[in-house]
Every structure is written in structure tokens, then in C-alpha cells.
Amino acid sequence: MPDSVGELGEFGLIGAVTARLPQGPDVLLGPGDDSAVVAAPDGRVVVTTDLLVENRHFRRDWSDAADVGHKAAAQNLSDIEAMGARPTSLVVGLGVPADLPVDWAVGLMAGLGEEASLVGASVVGGDVVRSPLVVVSVTALGSLDGVPPVTRSGARPGDVVAVCGRLGWAEAGYQVLSRGFRTPRAVVEAHRRPAVPYGAGREAAELGATAMCDVSDGLLGDLGHVASASGVSVDVDAASLVVAPQLREVASALGADPLAWVLTGGDDNALVACFPVDVEVPERWTVIGSVSAGSGVTVDGSAYDGAAGHDHFAG
Amino acid sequence: MPDSVGELGEFGLIGAVTARLPQGPDVLLGPGDDSAVVAAPDGRVVVTTDLLVENRHFRRDWSDAADVGHKAAAQNLSDIEAMGARPTSLVVGLGVPADLPVDWAVGLMAGLGEEASLVGASVVGGDVVRSPLVVVSVTALGSLDGVPPVTRSGARPGDVVAVCGRLGWAEAGYQVLSRGFRTPRAVVEAHRRPAVPYGAGREAAELGATAMCDVSDGLLGDLGHVASASGVSVDVDAASLVVAPQLREVASALGADPLAWVLTGGDDNALVACFPVDVEVPERWTVIGSVSAGSGVTVDGSAYDGAAGHDHFAG
Structure with a gap:
């Protein structure tokens, strides 16, 4: 096989990257035609898209090809x-420089396929x-299988706010990598591959979550989206947030505040949801706050004076 | 409003570009949440994706923002x-330089929305x-509304091959633009905005088309995909191909062969389909060839010695 994608050409590369992609039961027509056909059993399809650009959303010297695939x-x-x-x-759109090793493109697709196969x-x-x-x-597609979609706009005063998944880990990893270190491995790995709490979204929907959001811009930023869309205010109880010992250690070494990472760090892809107060949230969800009438997001009743979420245009 | 997207920021730009996007009857939940929800009435969704990169798939000095949106x-x-x-x-992923005028991004989205509204x-x-x-x-989604998908792999010996839409026009426009000209306007416009024969795909499916393909890599290249996927050979009758007077004029001025543009020019987004011989193809379809046992694509019974399709990696 040629070493670079330029030597291999478009159709050769498409063949190489799609050769070993397993097709699950929802696939009615897989890769190779003008379009694919996928099951949408309840007559609705959920769709979302993200664009990742080298040196902004990932660096090839920080993450290997499979890492980038997993993350995307x-x-x-x-x-x-x-x-x-x-x-x-x-479905995946891939832009590649002519000198990109074929192995890198193949590794990226393998990472994408492996992460997809988790669900x-x-x-x-x-x-x-x-x-x-x-x-x-x-671009990802999904099925609601008969449940109503949980939007950002349904939170009501009196709801509790709960989080599932890690917060601050990817930011800690980013801070470590950006200073030229490669350890501690746990936070670096968290930056490279988010640990999405798969299944927790459906679980929350079935429990009657009133609003839900993926934490990609940072907890406070994403709760701001929920507060704004729902026309409510959200207060976060800082003491309820898990600040893992690994984050404390890294923050201590770097002279940083680990709570700020938990409150504003992006890219962990945790889930934050609002539930009616009488819902008993499952163990993997942690209640971290409450919803009231009003607007905006506070921490322990006050405006948070750190950076509120991250804008992908900054930095 | 700030002049550049860098000044406006991510959330400001998202607001600006999504402000006036009309939402049709298939949209169950539109922009603004983690994902959208779209109707898939027969329990299946058709999905396809394309990536356009500046200076490869479009040039901002050749096409305005709305043109690029229409084309994408x-x-x-x-x-x-x-x-x-x-x-x-x-759904649209948009990568923008900080100095891109906000108007350009807004114009692109308007072009995308206008083209989508045609269907x-x-x-x-x-x-x-x-x-x-x-x-x-x-990424585009579609509904089959109960009809089976028409793939590339169903062509059978004895079928006729028919085309709907223009061929060679975008290539003629490209040749004109690449020599620094801006006219004739008709071919330049064809390069900027393909004229997709909307509705013809469903029409072909309902008439019992056995195979179909979008002509984006060039007629011979895309027929090669059909021949290969179906395990058949396809012969094109050159005399049946429409070579419009506008193409003859441009080709004459440039010393080029207009038939080569029709046979191998990409990006017109015509449709080519195979039909059982007893199907009476509607007027907007032109029968241009036939399917036989064997493999490969010929023109008037012989291998075509021009360039066979275009590889997006070339040039």
C-alpha cells in the first residue's frame, strides 16, 4: 500500500478506510452508494454535526489517529x-493533506468505528x-425509540440539576499537554478520548428529565444554555461537585484551581440534566444544584467570577 | 454588527447564520439544541455527506458566498x-477564518437555505x-416515503441508460474561469451553482429504475461505478448525448473538445439511471446507452481514450 494518501488517491483511500467498518442492525444500506439508508424505527431521526480542525480541536503530536477518531x-x-x-x-467527511500517511487516515476511521461500536x-x-x-x-444520527426528545428548554423552577460523567478532566489534560508534559496519564487520556456516559441520556429521558445538555463548553456555559432556553435560573452547589484527587494533584503542581476546571472546562462530554424533585436519580448521576425562577447561572448563590465556559473561537 | 467573524465570536455567529432559516414540515425540532429531530415517515432515513474545502472545491474570487452555499x-x-x-x-459544519466577513458566512447559509427550500x-x-x-x-437527510432505494448495483443486461440534467456545463465554466474569463455567463453560472434535476430521482424510482447514480465525478466515471457495482458493462452512444451550442462555442474558443466535457466533466450533479427496456422514460430523461453482460464502460463500443472521470485529489 502506498505510504501517503496523495499516492493512494481518493478512491483508493475510500476503499482503505471503509474496508473493515462493521455494519450494525440499524444499517439498511451501508457505505459505497450515493447515500446510506439507516433505520429510524419510530419515524423520527435525531441528527447532529461537528467539525474538527487540526491544531484547533486536536494536535497530531498530542493525539494519535485513533484518539482523534474516538474524540470526533x-x-x-x-x-x-x-x-x-x-x-x-x-457519516464522516475527511479532509487530508497529500503527505498524510495512509495509516493515519485508516487509524482515524478505526477510532471512529470503535467509539461508535461502544453504542x-x-x-x-x-x-x-x-x-x-x-x-x-x-454527523451522528440517532433513534428516540418512542420517547420524547429531552431539549434544553424544559427545566422548571423546583427541578434538581444532576450531572453524569467526568468534569474538568479534559481541561486538566489540556493544561498538562500545553505545558509540554505527557503525564499524569489519566488526565492526558481524558483530553484525548472523552469518556461519554453512554446510555445515561436515555436513562434520564425515561426518568422524566425535563431538560438535558451535553457538557462540551463547560458546566457553567452549558447550564447557561439550559437556563436561557428554559427561562429559569440555575444554582450550582460547589460542595456537591466531585473534584477528583487526580485533578487536585495536577492543579496543585500547576498552581491552578481544580474547581475552575470542573466548573468551566470543556470537552469532557458529560451530561447535565434537570429532573423533577421527586425523581430518584440513579447512582451514576450526582445532584449538583437546583432550578429557580429567574435567569442566569450562579455558584452557591453568587455569580462565578472565573471564566464562564469556553468559546471555540478563543485561544 | 461586527465586520469579521472573529469579532463576533462563535455564539454570535451561530445566532447570525441561523436567525432566518425557515423550518419546513419535516422538522420536529430545529436548530438550537444539542441535536435536531427530523421526520422519517417510513421508518428509514437516507443520509449522505460532503466536505468542501476552499481553493479546492470553490474559490472565493470565482464564487460568491451564496453560490458556495447553493453548490454545497x-x-x-x-x-x-x-x-x-x-x-x-x-446540517452544516462551517469552518471560518477570523478575518472572514460576517456577511460572507451569512450569505453562505442563505445560499444553503435557498437551495434546500427548492425541495x-x-x-x-x-x-x-x-x-x-x-x-x-x-450532511443531507432524505425520506424514501415507502419506495425502495435505487442503488448503483441493480443494473441488468438489456437495461437502457438515461440521463437527466446537464453534462459538461460545470466543466466548461471551470475551463473559462481558470483562464481568467468571467463569460459566457451561462457556463460560469453552471460551475457556480449546479442545476440539480430535483424530483427526477423519485420519478425514476417510481418508474422502476434498476440503478441510479449522481453524476459528480463525470459521466463515464460514475457509469463506471454503476457497472462495477452491478457487475455489468455499459456502452454510451455518443451521438445521443446533448452537446449544447453554448458548450460548442466555448470549446471552440478554447480549442477544446466539448464531447470530452460531456463525457468526463464533473460537478453538474445530473442523474444517470438504468431502466428496464420496456419503461417509457419521461421527456426530461435522455436515453444515452445500454447495459450488457461484461464489465467496464465503453463509448460507441470502444474504450474512451480521454480522461475517465475526475479524481478530487488530482489537479
């Missing part, structure tokens, strides 16, 4: 989870084009 | 048509990120 898939699958839906499939979803199609830098576009 | 939408909607499906929705489809979601050059990722 995970952040889309998480947006499907956040509606209470079950991911069924992904039984399949990579059903894509597009490969030449680009001066690596660009990965992922 | 059209080439995806055409892939939905080519399955016999009806487009319902698009009653809606832009239901997207992602906006910073990128050193403009990147547009479009």
Missing part, C-alpha cells in the same frame, strides 16, 4: 445521548477530499 | 435524489468553528 465520534454521539436518543450511525452505531458513509490540513466532519 | 447544498441534495429519495433536511428541505443544525481556511461540511 464521542462528541457527536454525546449530542445524540443528550436528547435521550440512542445513536445509530455516523452499537455504525459508520455508514463519508467523503474524502484533499485539504491543506486535517479536517474531520462527523 | 445541491451536491448533497443530489446524492439524496440519486437514491430515489426526497430531501428533508441539512422543501430545511437547514436544521450545524457547527461553527475557527479554521485557517473556509471549510463547509454538509
Whole structure:
């Protein structure tokens, strides 16, 4: 096999990257035609898309190809989870420089496929084009299987706010990597591959969650979206937030505040949801706050004076 | 409003580009949440994706923002048509340099929305990120409304081959633009905005088309995909191909062969389909060849010695 994607050409590369993609039961027509056909059993399809650009959303010297594939898939699958839906499939647009090793493109697709397979979803199609830098576009589809979608706009005063998944870990990993370190491994790995709490979105929907959001811009930023869409205020109880010993250690070494990472760090793809107060939230969810009449997000009753969420245009 | 997307920021830009996107009847939940929800009335969804990279798939000095939006939408909607499906929705990933005028991004989204509205489809979601050059990722969804998908693999010996839509026009426009001219306007416009024969894909499916393909890589290249997927050979009758006077004029001025543009030019997004011989093809379809046992594509019984299709990695 040629070493670079330029030598292999478009159709050769498409063949190489789609060769071993397993197709799950929701796939009615897989890769290789003008379009794919996927089951949408209840007559609705959930759809979300994200674009990842090299040196902005990932660095090839920080993450290997499979890491980038896992991350690109995970952040889309998480947006499907956040509606209470079950991911069924992904399509991928891949922009590659001519000198990109074929192995890198193949590794990326393998990572995408592996992450998708964690939830039984399949990579059903894509597009490969030449680009001066690596660009990965992922669109995920999902099925609600009869449940109503959980939006950002249904939170009501009196609801409790709960989180499922890790917070602050990806930010800790980013801070470590950006200072030239490669350890501690746990936080670096968290930056490379988010650990999405798969299944928790559907679980929350079935428990009657009133609103839900994927935490990709940071807890306070994403709760701000929920507060704004729902026309409510949200207060976070700082003492209820889990600040893992690993984060404390890294923050201590770097002279940083680990609670700020938990409150504002992005890219962990945790889920945050609002539940009626009488719902007994399952163990993997942690109640971290409450919803009131009003607007905006507070921490322990006050405006938080750290950075509120991260804008992908900043930095 | 700030002049550049860098000044406006991610959330501001998202607001600006999604402000006036009309939502059609298939949209159950539109832009603004983690994901959108779209109707898939027969329990299946058709999905396709394309990635357009500045200076490879479009040039900002050749096409205005609305042109790029129209083209990005059209080439995806055409892939939905080519399955016999009806487009319902698009999601868009947009990579923008900080110095990109806000008007350009807004114009792009307006072009996308206008093209989608030609078929009653809606832009239901997207992602906006910073990128050193403009990147547009479009994913289109469609509904089969109970008809079976028309794939590339069903052509049978004895079928006739028919084409609907223009061929060679986008290539003629490209040749004109690449020599620094801006006229004739008709071919330049064809390069900027393909004229997809909307509705013809469903029409072909209902008439019993055995195979169908969008002509994006060039007629011979795309017929090669059909021949290969179906395990048949296809012969094109050159005399049956329409070579419009406008193409003859441009080719004459440039010393080129207009038939070569018709046979191998890409990006017109015509449809080519195979039909059982007893089907009376509607007037907008032109019978251009036939299917036999064997393999490969010929023109008037012989291998074509021009360039066979275009590889998006070339040039």
C-alpha cells in the first residue's frame, strides 16, 4: 500500500478506510452508494454535526489517529445521548493533506468505528477530499425509540440539576499537554478520548428529565444554555461537585484551581440534566444544584467570577 | 454588527447564520439544541455527506458566498435524489477564518437555505468553528416515503441508460474561469451553482429504475461505478448525448473538445439511471446507452481514450 494518501488517491483511500467498518442492525444500506439508508424505527431521526480542525480541536503530536477518531465520534454521539436518543450511525467527511500517511487516515476511521461500536452505531458513509490540513466532519444520527426528545428548554423552577460523567478532566489534560508534559496519564487520556456516559441520556429521558445538555463548553456555559432556553435560573452547589484527587494533584503542581476546571472546562462530554424533585436519580448521576425562577447561572448563590465556559473561537 | 467573524465570536455567529432559516414540515425540532429531530415517515432515513474545502472545491474570487452555499447544498441534495429519495433536511459544519466577513458566512447559509427550500428541505443544525481556511461540511437527510432505494448495483443486461440534467456545463465554466474569463455567463453560472434535476430521482424510482447514480465525478466515471457495482458493462452512444451550442462555442474558443466535457466533466450533479427496456422514460430523461453482460464502460463500443472521470485529489 502506498505510504501517503496523495499516492493512494481518493478512491483508493475510500476503499482503505471503509474496508473493515462493521455494519450494525440499524444499517439498511451501508457505505459505497450515493447515500446510506439507516433505520429510524419510530419515524423520527435525531441528527447532529461537528467539525474538527487540526491544531484547533486536536494536535497530531498530542493525539494519535485513533484518539482523534474516538474524540470526533464521542462528541457527536454525546449530542445524540443528550436528547435521550440512542445513536445509530455516523457519516464522516475527511479532509487530508497529500503527505498524510495512509495509516493515519485508516487509524482515524478505526477510532471512529470503535467509539461508535461502544453504542452499537455504525459508520455508514463519508467523503474524502484533499485539504491543506486535517479536517474531520462527523454527523451522528440517532433513534428516540418512542420517547420524547429531552431539549434544553424544559427545566422548571423546583427541578434538581444532576450531572453524569467526568468534569474538568479534559481541561486538566489540556493544561498538562500545553505545558509540554505527557503525564499524569489519566488526565492526558481524558483530553484525548472523552469518556461519554453512554446510555445515561436515555436513562434520564425515561426518568422524566425535563431538560438535558451535553457538557462540551463547560458546566457553567452549558447550564447557561439550559437556563436561557428554559427561562429559569440555575444554582450550582460547589460542595456537591466531585473534584477528583487526580485533578487536585495536577492543579496543585500547576498552581491552578481544580474547581475552575470542573466548573468551566470543556470537552469532557458529560451530561447535565434537570429532573423533577421527586425523581430518584440513579447512582451514576450526582445532584449538583437546583432550578429557580429567574435567569442566569450562579455558584452557591453568587455569580462565578472565573471564566464562564469556553468559546471555540478563543485561544 | 461586527465586520469579521472573529469579532463576533462563535455564539454570535451561530445566532447570525441561523436567525432566518425557515423550518419546513419535516422538522420536529430545529436548530438550537444539542441535536435536531427530523421526520422519517417510513421508518428509514437516507443520509449522505460532503466536505468542501476552499481553493479546492470553490474559490472565493470565482464564487460568491451564496453560490458556495447553493453548490454545497445541491451536491448533497443530489446524492439524496440519486437514491430515489426526497430531501428533508441539512446540517452544516462551517469552518471560518477570523478575518472572514460576517456577511460572507451569512450569505453562505442563505445560499444553503435557498437551495434546500427548492425541495422543501430545511437547514436544521450545524457547527461553527475557527479554521485557517473556509471549510463547509454538509450532511443531507432524505425520506424514501415507502419506495425502495435505487442503488448503483441493480443494473441488468438489456437495461437502457438515461440521463437527466446537464453534462459538461460545470466543466466548461471551470475551463473559462481558470483562464481568467468571467463569460459566457451561462457556463460560469453552471460551475457556480449546479442545476440539480430535483424530483427526477423519485420519478425514476417510481418508474422502476434498476440503478441510479449522481453524476459528480463525470459521466463515464460514475457509469463506471454503476457497472462495477452491478457487475455489468455499459456502452454510451455518443451521438445521443446533448452537446449544447453554448458548450460548442466555448470549446471552440478554447480549442477544446466539448464531447470530452460531456463525457468526463464533473460537478453538474445530473442523474444517470438504468431502466428496464420496456419503461417509457419521461421527456426530461435522455436515453444515452445500454447495459450488457461484461464489465467496464465503453463509448460507441470502444474504450474512451480521454480522461475517465475526475479524481478530487488530482489537479
